[in-house]
Amino acid sequence: MAAVLPLDAARPHKARPAADARSRVRPGFSFGKYREIVVAVALFLLFDLGVLVLNFYTSFQIDQDTVAINLAGRQRYVSQRIARTLLELDAARAAGRPYEPGTLAELRAGARIFELSHAAFKAGATVPGGDGKPVFLAAVTSPRGRELEARVDALWQPYYEKLLPLMQDGFGPGELSAALAYSQANNLRLLDAANDFVTETQVLGASRASTLRLVQTAGIVLALLNFAFILFKFLRRLQTSDAAIEAVDEENRAILQSVREGLFLLTPDFRLGSQVSRSAQGLFGRPLEPGQDFFALLEPLLDARALADARDYVQLLFAPHVKEALVQGINPLSEVEARVHHRLGHEVIRHLSFHFNRVxxxxxxxxxxxxxxxxxxxxELERALASERQRSQKEFEMLLKAVHADPTMLAQFVGRAEAHLLGINEMLRATSGAQGETAVLRGIDEARRRVHAIKGDAATLGLETLAAHAHQFEDALDRIRQGGAGDLGQALLTLPLPLEEMLHKVGALRSLTGLQRRAATEEPPRGGTTINAMLARLAEHVAGDAGRKVQPTVALGALADLPPPQADLLREIAVQLLRNAITHGIEPSAERIERGKPEAGKVVARLTRAEGEWVLVVRDDGAGLSAPRIRERLLELGWYTQEQLDTLPDRQVVSYIFKPGFSTADALSLHAGRGVGLDVVQANVQKLGARITLASTPGAYTEFRIRFPA
Known part of the structure; x- marks a missing residue:
């Protein structure tokens, strides 16, 4: 990709790509850009602060007016109590009774309270409130209030002077009469003035309450207007920003719909972001949901160990102190095999590569x-290249081994192999489905024997690549033979390709034999590898592939005294019996030790001439032939029923090891399992006009002996 897509998010309802885009459109705060909103918010705060201060001040004044109203009302009440107590004291005097202490106390308390409150109304002071607690009473400042206070003062001061003697004990009747006379003469005037004063304080309080309501109303109206202005500006800005965001989101959606890679964000809690590219859905073969657990998505694709490694790796990437470049090379998700279903519902295998970049x-x-x-x-390309490289390497190794092989033996092998393969080709050309199933299967069996012989010869010379091709050709022949009574003619059409491949390999070896002959005319002849050493090496190679150890003894030097046709047939017999002895006879080392045998098995292949005949002996000290095991295998193959097997003697049962397709091997391998090796032996024995004998003791040995006239 040319650039990393901005896939972050800032608001829950907006896509993450848009959020990163917003950060690029609006990289920082600009006072000039938001001046109107900032000023409007500042004015809004100032209005609120001003209204709050005015509310506080006006409320304080209203509290003062409330105190004044309450105390002005108390003044009116106290003036009436003073007049009443004077009448009570005068009635007691006239009756000759002593003055009641409570009445005197009430008179004196009323006079003091009136005097203190009156003084406070004039100049402001702290006086006892209605509940007896001290309260501050502010001086009257309004013109009407000052005027009324002056009227009260003009009436109260003479009144208070006449009451002062009564404030002390031992006052005389004349002092009481003077105070009572003044009270009766001026009480109504004082009451009127007190009433007017109360009314004035109430008017002042109501005025201040009206002012407070006006201030509050004006503040609310201004605040609402300011808020409407802010809202208008904010909505315009928001509309502009949303338009920019939508444009960026649309670009992101277009990118996520068109990119071929899977793209998504991974959050610190390992969940998918809000946007996922369309290709990601197809790569995983199922819908991907925002917020889906990333490792739950990977769980069907990885084993437990790989999933744990992936989790550790992603956690490392979220650690800011870990260098991103240092951990890229240990990405366990660089290649993940996934089995997904495409749109037609068929399962396909994909290889996904995950790459992580930090935001x-x-x-x-x-x-x-x-x-x-x-x-x-x-x-797939890498695997194809690796396979081709491996194939080329094996072919090179085959040619390298052929270079070091005995030239004569290599030339003989090439001649025999070409003859076998060309014979198979002619046989296939002459065979058709119209000849009948029996004739076709007979031709297939002959082809299997010839290919098996080539495989054994190639393994003897160390040409493993050619032996592997022969093994694959045997697979193709086996598939046709096991296919039943289908279209055999059509099945035979699959054979020319592997046959041509083998002919190509043998042709390369033929070219090499020509080079060897030219080299032999220019250089001194070299000893080369004898047949004994080659078969001994073959025995060790087969034993290594089968997980066994073997000590081969090969003495087939007398093959050089035989005519080439007989020598070739006898050598093929020796190769097949040697391979058979190791794969079916020699036990694994642990089993041999358990039975008290040496760890390495012994295999002997020897050709001798005595009493006018040639004798080939191949003997091993392995497990021997097991008639019960052969019976069991015949039953598994369906060749006989249990009732039929019960009627057969062991000698006849053991003879089935020479039948085509019979093998006691548990699994097919390069060296055993097809049931062809002993079939080749028997066919060659018949061509030699020889006779074969078999001797075996379970757990001790197996020996094949081939005799034919010298």
């Missing part, structure tokens, strides 16, 4: 940008 903000890793690519084509 860092403020020194912290906020997200990981995950890129998923389908690297199946690359993997």
């Amino acid at each position: 860092v903000e403020g020194g912290a890793v906020r997200h990981l940008l995950v890129t998923v690519q389908d690297v199946s084509a690359r993997i």
